[in-house]
Amino acid sequence: MKLRTSATSPYARKVWIVAFETGLADRIEAVPTNVWDPATDVIHDNPLGKVPALIADGGEAIYDSPVICEYLDSLHDGQKLVPPAGGARWTQKRLEALGDGILDALLAKRVETMMRPEDKRWPVWIERQEAAAARGLAQLEDEVAGWGDTFLIGQIAVVAVLGYLDFRFPDLDWRARYPALAAWYAVLSQRPSVAATVPVA
Protein backbone atom coordinates (compact mmCIF):
# COMPACT_ATOMS: atom_id res chain seq x y z
CA MET A 1 0.00 0.00 0.00
CA LYS A 2 0.99 3.60 -0.52
CA LEU A 3 -0.12 6.45 1.68
CA ARG A 4 -0.20 10.03 0.49
CA THR A 5 0.78 11.70 3.72
CA SER A 6 2.31 14.72 5.38
CA ALA A 7 4.23 15.00 8.63
CA THR A 8 2.13 18.05 9.52
CA SER A 9 -1.35 16.58 8.87
CA PRO A 10 -3.26 15.55 12.01
CA TYR A 11 -5.63 13.47 9.87
CA ALA A 12 -2.68 11.55 8.43
CA ARG A 13 -1.37 11.10 11.98
CA LYS A 14 -4.54 9.19 12.87
CA VAL A 15 -3.83 6.79 10.02
CA TRP A 16 -0.23 6.26 11.10
CA ILE A 17 -1.22 5.62 14.71
CA VAL A 18 -3.68 2.99 13.47
CA ALA A 19 -0.96 1.52 11.26
CA PHE A 20 1.47 1.24 14.17
CA GLU A 21 -1.14 -0.10 16.60
CA THR A 22 -2.21 -2.81 14.17
CA GLY A 23 1.27 -3.81 13.03
CA LEU A 24 0.61 -2.66 9.46
CA ALA A 25 3.08 0.25 9.30
CA ASP A 26 5.73 -1.85 7.54
CA ARG A 27 3.32 -2.61 4.71
CA ILE A 28 2.70 1.08 3.98
CA GLU A 29 4.98 3.12 1.75
CA ALA A 30 4.77 6.80 2.68
CA VAL A 31 4.46 9.23 -0.22
CA PRO A 32 5.21 12.68 1.25
CA THR A 33 2.75 15.14 -0.22
CA ASN A 34 2.41 18.91 0.08
CA VAL A 35 -1.21 19.74 -0.65
CA TRP A 36 -0.36 23.47 -0.83
CA ASP A 37 2.06 22.98 -3.73
CA PRO A 38 0.16 24.24 -6.82
CA ALA A 39 1.77 21.46 -8.87
CA THR A 40 0.88 18.66 -6.42
CA ASP A 41 -0.06 15.41 -8.10
CA VAL A 42 -2.15 14.21 -5.12
CA ILE A 43 -5.20 15.11 -7.21
CA HIS A 44 -4.60 11.99 -9.31
CA ASP A 45 -5.29 9.87 -6.23
CA ASN A 46 -7.75 12.19 -4.47
CA PRO A 47 -9.49 14.80 -6.61
CA LEU A 48 -10.24 16.75 -3.43
CA GLY A 49 -6.51 17.46 -3.21
CA LYS A 50 -6.15 16.32 0.39
CA VAL A 51 -4.11 13.93 2.49
CA PRO A 52 -4.30 11.28 3.74
CA ALA A 53 -5.18 9.18 0.71
CA LEU A 54 -4.37 5.48 0.64
CA ILE A 55 -3.67 3.57 -2.55
CA ALA A 56 -4.53 -0.06 -1.78
CA ASP A 57 -2.48 -2.94 -3.18
CA GLY A 58 -5.09 -3.43 -5.89
CA GLY A 59 -4.67 0.21 -6.96
CA GLU A 60 -7.95 1.55 -5.58
CA ALA A 61 -7.75 4.93 -3.85
CA ILE A 62 -9.34 5.15 -0.38
CA TYR A 63 -10.11 8.32 1.60
CA ASP A 64 -10.90 10.23 3.84
CA SER A 65 -9.13 9.46 7.13
CA PRO A 66 -12.04 7.69 8.91
CA VAL A 67 -12.45 5.40 5.89
CA ILE A 68 -8.71 4.68 5.65
CA CYS A 69 -8.51 3.91 9.38
CA GLU A 70 -11.38 1.47 9.16
CA TYR A 71 -9.95 -0.12 6.01
CA LEU A 72 -6.61 -0.71 7.71
CA ASP A 73 -8.46 -2.10 10.72
CA SER A 74 -10.03 -4.70 8.40
CA LEU A 75 -6.61 -6.00 7.37
CA HIS A 76 -5.50 -7.52 10.67
CA ASP A 77 -6.78 -10.10 13.14
CA GLY A 78 -5.85 -8.34 16.38
CA GLN A 79 -8.07 -6.21 18.59
CA LYS A 80 -10.17 -3.94 16.40
CA LEU A 81 -9.63 -0.20 16.85
CA VAL A 82 -13.01 0.53 15.29
CA PRO A 83 -15.54 -1.60 17.18
CA PRO A 84 -17.46 -3.59 14.57
CA ALA A 85 -20.95 -3.13 16.03
CA GLY A 86 -23.04 -2.14 19.01
CA GLY A 87 -22.94 0.85 21.32
CA ALA A 88 -19.14 0.93 21.43
CA ARG A 89 -19.06 1.48 17.68
CA TRP A 90 -21.25 4.59 17.75
CA THR A 91 -19.51 5.99 20.82
CA GLN A 92 -16.14 5.63 19.13
CA LYS A 93 -17.25 6.89 15.71
CA ARG A 94 -18.95 9.90 17.31
CA LEU A 95 -15.78 10.65 19.30
CA GLU A 96 -13.69 10.37 16.14
CA ALA A 97 -16.07 12.78 14.36
CA LEU A 98 -15.77 15.18 17.30
CA GLY A 99 -11.98 15.07 17.12
CA ASP A 100 -12.00 15.52 13.34
CA GLY A 101 -14.46 18.41 13.66
CA ILE A 102 -12.24 20.17 16.21
CA LEU A 103 -9.36 19.73 13.77
CA ASP A 104 -11.46 21.17 10.95
CA ALA A 105 -12.12 24.26 13.08
CA LEU A 106 -8.46 24.60 14.08
CA LEU A 107 -7.32 24.28 10.47
CA ALA A 108 -9.89 26.85 9.33
CA LYS A 109 -8.57 29.21 12.00
CA ARG A 110 -5.01 28.58 10.86
CA VAL A 111 -5.83 29.29 7.20
CA GLU A 112 -7.60 32.48 8.26
CA THR A 113 -4.89 33.77 10.60
CA MET A 114 -1.70 32.50 8.95
CA MET A 115 -2.26 32.05 5.21
CA ARG A 116 -4.93 34.56 4.21
CA PRO A 117 -3.70 38.11 3.48
CA GLU A 118 -4.12 40.23 6.60
CA ASP A 119 -6.61 42.67 5.12
CA LYS A 120 -8.89 39.80 4.10
CA ARG A 121 -9.30 38.20 7.51
CA TRP A 122 -12.77 38.15 8.98
CA PRO A 123 -12.93 38.25 12.80
CA VAL A 124 -16.43 36.74 12.78
CA TRP A 125 -15.10 33.62 11.08
CA ILE A 126 -12.08 33.31 13.35
CA GLU A 127 -14.32 33.58 16.41
CA ARG A 128 -16.71 31.00 14.99
CA GLN A 129 -13.89 28.47 14.57
CA GLU A 130 -12.41 29.26 17.97
CA ALA A 131 -15.80 28.80 19.64
CA ALA A 132 -16.39 25.45 17.93
CA ALA A 133 -12.95 24.18 18.91
CA ALA A 134 -13.34 25.41 22.49
CA ARG A 135 -16.75 23.74 22.88
CA GLY A 136 -15.37 20.54 21.44
CA LEU A 137 -12.38 20.54 23.76
CA ALA A 138 -14.63 21.26 26.76
CA GLN A 139 -16.71 18.23 25.77
CA LEU A 140 -13.57 16.07 25.63
CA GLU A 141 -12.51 17.40 29.04
CA ASP A 142 -15.89 16.25 30.38
CA GLU A 143 -15.59 12.80 28.81
CA VAL A 144 -11.96 11.87 29.39
CA ALA A 145 -12.47 10.52 32.92
CA GLY A 146 -14.73 7.82 31.47
CA TRP A 147 -12.21 6.48 28.98
CA GLY A 148 -10.04 4.54 31.40
CA ASP A 149 -7.39 2.65 29.42
CA THR A 150 -9.46 2.57 26.23
CA PHE A 151 -7.39 3.48 23.18
CA LEU A 152 -9.53 3.07 20.09
CA ILE A 153 -10.24 5.20 17.04
CA GLY A 154 -11.98 7.94 19.06
CA GLN A 155 -9.07 8.36 21.45
CA ILE A 156 -6.66 8.25 18.49
CA ALA A 157 -8.50 11.22 16.99
CA VAL A 158 -8.20 13.04 20.31
CA VAL A 159 -4.43 12.44 20.33
CA ALA A 160 -4.31 13.99 16.86
CA VAL A 161 -6.17 17.06 18.17
CA LEU A 162 -3.96 17.58 21.22
CA GLY A 163 -0.76 17.02 19.25
CA TYR A 164 -1.96 19.55 16.69
CA LEU A 165 -2.59 22.12 19.43
CA ASP A 166 1.00 21.69 20.63
CA PHE A 167 2.30 21.87 17.07
CA ARG A 168 0.36 24.80 15.64
CA PHE A 169 -1.06 26.67 18.64
CA PRO A 170 1.66 26.49 21.32
CA ASP A 171 0.54 29.85 22.77
CA LEU A 172 -2.96 28.58 23.53
CA ASP A 173 -1.85 26.88 26.78
CA TRP A 174 -4.51 24.20 26.37
CA ARG A 175 -3.16 22.21 29.33
CA ALA A 176 -4.18 24.98 31.74
CA ARG A 177 -7.69 25.09 30.32
CA TYR A 178 -8.21 21.33 30.09
CA PRO A 179 -6.24 19.74 32.93
CA ALA A 180 -7.92 16.32 32.76
CA LEU A 181 -7.10 16.04 29.05
CA ALA A 182 -3.56 17.18 29.81
CA ALA A 183 -3.09 14.42 32.38
CA TRP A 184 -4.50 11.84 29.97
CA TYR A 185 -2.25 13.05 27.14
CA ALA A 186 0.84 13.00 29.36
CA VAL A 187 0.37 9.25 29.83
CA LEU A 188 -0.59 8.57 26.20
CA SER A 189 2.42 10.48 24.91
CA GLN A 190 4.60 7.60 26.10
CA ARG A 191 2.78 5.12 23.90
CA PRO A 192 5.06 4.07 21.00
CA SER A 193 2.47 4.74 18.25
CA VAL A 194 1.89 8.22 19.65
CA ALA A 195 5.55 9.04 20.28
CA ALA A 196 6.48 7.87 16.76
CA THR A 197 3.99 10.21 15.06
CA VAL A 198 4.56 13.61 16.67
CA PRO A 199 4.11 16.24 13.94
CA VAL A 200 7.21 17.90 12.51
CA ALA A 201 7.44 21.01 10.35
Next chain:
Amino acid sequence: MKLRTSATSPYARKVWIVAFETGLADRIEAVPTNVWDPATDVIHDNPLGKVPALIADGGEAIYDSPVICEYLDSLHDGQKLVPPAGGARWTQKRLEALGDGILDALLAKRVETMMRPEDKRWPVWIERQEAAAARGLAQLEDEVAGWGDTFLIGQIAVVAVLGYLDFRFPDLDWRARYPALAAWYAVLSQRPSVAATVPVA
Protein backbone atom coordinates in the same frame (compact mmCIF):
# COMPACT_ATOMS: atom_id res chain seq x y z
CA MET B 1 -35.07 9.43 17.76
CA LYS B 2 -34.65 13.13 17.18
CA LEU B 3 -32.70 14.61 14.31
CA ARG B 4 -31.27 18.11 14.42
CA THR B 5 -31.76 19.01 10.81
CA SER B 6 -32.17 21.77 8.27
CA ALA B 7 -34.04 21.77 4.96
CA THR B 8 -31.03 23.46 3.36
CA SER B 9 -28.30 21.09 4.59
CA PRO B 10 -27.06 18.59 1.98
CA TYR B 11 -25.49 16.50 4.75
CA ALA B 12 -28.86 16.28 6.52
CA ARG B 13 -30.42 15.34 3.19
CA LYS B 14 -28.21 12.24 3.06
CA VAL B 15 -29.59 11.17 6.43
CA TRP B 16 -33.19 11.71 5.35
CA ILE B 17 -32.71 9.74 2.14
CA VAL B 18 -31.29 6.88 4.22
CA ALA B 19 -34.24 7.20 6.61
CA PHE B 20 -36.77 6.98 3.77
CA GLU B 21 -34.95 4.16 1.96
CA THR B 22 -34.80 2.06 5.14
CA GLY B 23 -38.35 2.77 6.32
CA LEU B 24 -37.13 4.57 9.43
CA ALA B 25 -38.36 8.08 8.64
CA ASP B 26 -41.49 7.70 10.77
CA ARG B 27 -39.37 6.95 13.83
CA ILE B 28 -37.41 10.21 13.50
CA GLU B 29 -38.66 13.49 14.93
CA ALA B 30 -37.20 16.41 12.99
CA VAL B 31 -35.85 19.29 15.08
CA PRO B 32 -35.39 22.18 12.64
CA THR B 33 -32.12 23.91 13.46
CA ASN B 34 -30.47 27.05 12.11
CA VAL B 35 -26.75 26.67 12.78
CA TRP B 36 -26.17 30.34 11.82
CA ASP B 37 -28.45 31.62 14.60
CA PRO B 38 -26.06 32.95 17.30
CA ALA B 39 -28.44 31.65 19.97
CA THR B 40 -28.77 28.14 18.49
CA ASP B 41 -28.97 25.40 21.08
CA VAL B 42 -27.62 22.73 18.69
CA ILE B 43 -24.33 23.02 20.60
CA HIS B 44 -25.92 21.06 23.47
CA ASP B 45 -26.21 18.05 21.17
CA ASN B 46 -23.19 18.71 18.94
CA PRO B 47 -20.51 21.01 20.34
CA LEU B 48 -19.28 21.55 16.78
CA GLY B 49 -22.51 23.46 16.16
CA LYS B 50 -23.44 21.55 13.04
CA VAL B 51 -26.33 19.58 11.60
CA PRO B 52 -27.19 16.80 11.18
CA ALA B 53 -26.95 15.49 14.74
CA LEU B 54 -29.05 12.52 15.82
CA ILE B 55 -30.21 11.97 19.38
CA ALA B 56 -30.77 8.24 19.73
CA ASP B 57 -33.63 6.82 21.79
CA GLY B 58 -31.22 6.22 24.66
CA GLY B 59 -30.24 9.91 24.62
CA GLU B 60 -26.79 9.52 23.09
CA ALA B 61 -25.85 12.09 20.45
CA ILE B 62 -24.48 10.72 17.16
CA TYR B 63 -22.72 12.68 14.40
CA ASP B 64 -21.42 13.45 11.74
CA SER B 65 -23.54 12.45 8.73
CA PRO B 66 -21.56 9.33 7.70
CA VAL B 67 -21.84 8.02 11.26
CA ILE B 68 -25.57 8.79 11.49
CA CYS B 69 -26.24 7.12 8.13
CA GLU B 70 -24.44 3.97 9.20
CA TYR B 71 -26.16 3.99 12.60
CA LEU B 72 -29.59 4.18 10.96
CA ASP B 73 -28.54 1.42 8.57
CA SER B 74 -27.88 -0.78 11.61
CA LEU B 75 -31.49 -0.41 12.81
CA HIS B 76 -33.26 -2.30 10.01
CA ASP B 77 -33.13 -5.75 8.46
CA GLY B 78 -33.55 -4.79 4.81
CA GLN B 79 -30.84 -4.34 2.21
CA LYS B 80 -27.93 -2.47 3.75
CA LEU B 81 -27.10 0.92 2.22
CA VAL B 82 -23.59 0.80 3.70
CA PRO B 83 -22.13 -2.55 2.64
CA PRO B 84 -20.90 -4.25 5.81
CA ALA B 85 -17.58 -5.54 4.47
CA GLY B 86 -15.43 -6.26 1.46
CA GLY B 87 -14.58 -4.23 -1.61
CA ALA B 88 -18.08 -2.82 -1.94
CA ARG B 89 -17.76 -1.23 1.47
CA TRP B 90 -14.60 0.73 0.63
CA THR B 91 -15.88 1.70 -2.80
CA GLN B 92 -19.06 3.09 -1.27
CA LYS B 93 -17.38 4.79 1.70
CA ARG B 94 -14.80 6.38 -0.61
CA LEU B 95 -17.58 7.61 -2.90
CA GLU B 96 -19.45 9.03 0.09
CA ALA B 97 -16.27 10.83 1.23
CA LEU B 98 -15.83 12.21 -2.29
CA GLY B 99 -19.40 13.54 -2.29
CA ASP B 100 -19.02 15.02 1.20
CA GLY B 101 -15.70 16.59 0.20
CA ILE B 102 -17.26 18.22 -2.87
CA LEU B 103 -19.97 19.58 -0.58
CA ASP B 104 -17.33 20.91 1.83
CA ALA B 105 -15.71 22.80 -1.06
CA LEU B 106 -19.05 24.14 -2.32
CA LEU B 107 -20.03 25.31 1.17
CA ALA B 108 -16.65 26.97 1.66
CA LYS B 109 -17.16 28.78 -1.64
CA ARG B 110 -20.63 29.85 -0.57
CA VAL B 111 -19.42 31.23 2.77
CA GLU B 112 -16.66 33.11 0.94
CA THR B 113 -18.85 34.57 -1.81
CA MET B 114 -22.19 35.08 -0.04
CA MET B 115 -21.62 35.54 3.69
CA ARG B 116 -18.17 37.08 4.07
CA PRO B 117 -17.98 40.89 3.68
CA GLU B 118 -17.00 41.73 0.11
CA ASP B 119 -13.71 43.42 0.96
CA LYS B 120 -12.57 40.33 2.88
CA ARG B 121 -12.96 37.78 0.11
CA TRP B 122 -9.82 36.05 -1.09
CA PRO B 123 -9.86 35.00 -4.76
CA VAL B 124 -7.15 32.38 -4.13
CA TRP B 125 -9.44 30.58 -1.67
CA ILE B 126 -12.48 30.77 -3.92
CA GLU B 127 -10.47 29.31 -6.80
CA ARG B 128 -9.11 26.56 -4.57
CA GLN B 129 -12.61 25.46 -3.60
CA GLU B 130 -13.90 25.72 -7.17
CA ALA B 131 -11.01 23.62 -8.44
CA ALA B 132 -11.57 20.92 -5.80
CA ALA B 133 -15.29 20.76 -6.57
CA ALA B 134 -14.68 20.67 -10.33
CA ARG B 135 -12.13 17.85 -10.04
CA GLY B 136 -14.49 15.92 -7.81
CA LEU B 137 -17.40 16.34 -10.20
CA ALA B 138 -15.22 15.29 -13.14
CA GLN B 139 -14.32 12.14 -11.21
CA LEU B 140 -18.03 11.41 -10.62
CA GLU B 141 -18.71 12.00 -14.33
CA ASP B 142 -16.05 9.36 -15.10
CA GLU B 143 -17.49 6.87 -12.61
CA VAL B 144 -21.24 7.20 -13.10
CA ALA B 145 -21.46 4.80 -16.06
CA GLY B 146 -20.24 2.00 -13.77
CA TRP B 147 -22.95 2.43 -11.15
CA GLY B 148 -25.82 0.82 -13.04
CA ASP B 149 -28.84 0.66 -10.74
CA THR B 150 -26.77 0.75 -7.56
CA PHE B 151 -28.19 3.19 -5.02
CA LEU B 152 -26.18 2.93 -1.82
CA ILE B 153 -24.58 5.45 0.52
CA GLY B 154 -22.09 6.66 -2.09
CA GLN B 155 -24.78 7.39 -4.67
CA ILE B 156 -26.90 9.02 -1.93
CA ALA B 157 -24.03 11.43 -1.26
CA VAL B 158 -23.83 12.20 -4.98
CA VAL B 159 -27.55 13.01 -5.03
CA ALA B 160 -26.92 15.44 -2.16
CA VAL B 161 -24.15 17.10 -4.18
CA LEU B 162 -26.18 17.50 -7.37
CA GLY B 163 -29.26 18.73 -5.51
CA TYR B 164 -27.07 21.26 -3.72
CA LEU B 165 -25.71 22.53 -7.03
CA ASP B 166 -29.27 23.11 -8.26
CA PHE B 167 -30.22 24.76 -4.97
CA ARG B 168 -27.26 27.08 -4.34
CA PHE B 169 -25.43 27.36 -7.66
CA PRO B 170 -28.17 27.40 -10.33
CA ASP B 171 -25.99 29.57 -12.61
CA LEU B 172 -23.24 26.94 -12.78
CA ASP B 173 -25.08 24.92 -15.46
CA TRP B 174 -23.54 21.70 -14.16
CA ARG B 175 -25.67 19.58 -16.50
CA ALA B 176 -23.86 20.97 -19.56
CA ARG B 177 -20.47 20.19 -18.04
CA TYR B 178 -21.33 16.74 -16.69
CA PRO B 179 -23.91 15.22 -19.06
CA ALA B 180 -23.58 11.63 -17.83
CA LEU B 181 -24.23 12.75 -14.25
CA ALA B 182 -27.16 14.83 -15.49
CA ALA B 183 -28.75 11.80 -17.19
CA TRP B 184 -28.24 9.70 -14.06
CA TYR B 185 -29.73 12.39 -11.83
CA ALA B 186 -32.75 12.83 -14.10
CA VAL B 187 -33.69 9.19 -13.45
CA LEU B 188 -32.85 9.29 -9.73
CA SER B 189 -34.89 12.45 -9.20
CA GLN B 190 -38.03 10.33 -9.65
CA ARG B 191 -37.12 8.11 -6.73
CA PRO B 192 -39.46 8.85 -3.78
CA SER B 193 -36.66 9.29 -1.20
CA VAL B 194 -34.93 11.77 -3.51
CA ALA B 195 -38.07 13.64 -4.53
CA ALA B 196 -39.16 13.94 -0.88
CA THR B 197 -35.91 15.60 0.20
CA VAL B 198 -35.30 18.36 -2.36
CA PRO B 199 -33.77 21.32 -0.47
CA VAL B 200 -35.98 24.32 0.25
CA ALA B 201 -34.92 27.78 1.43
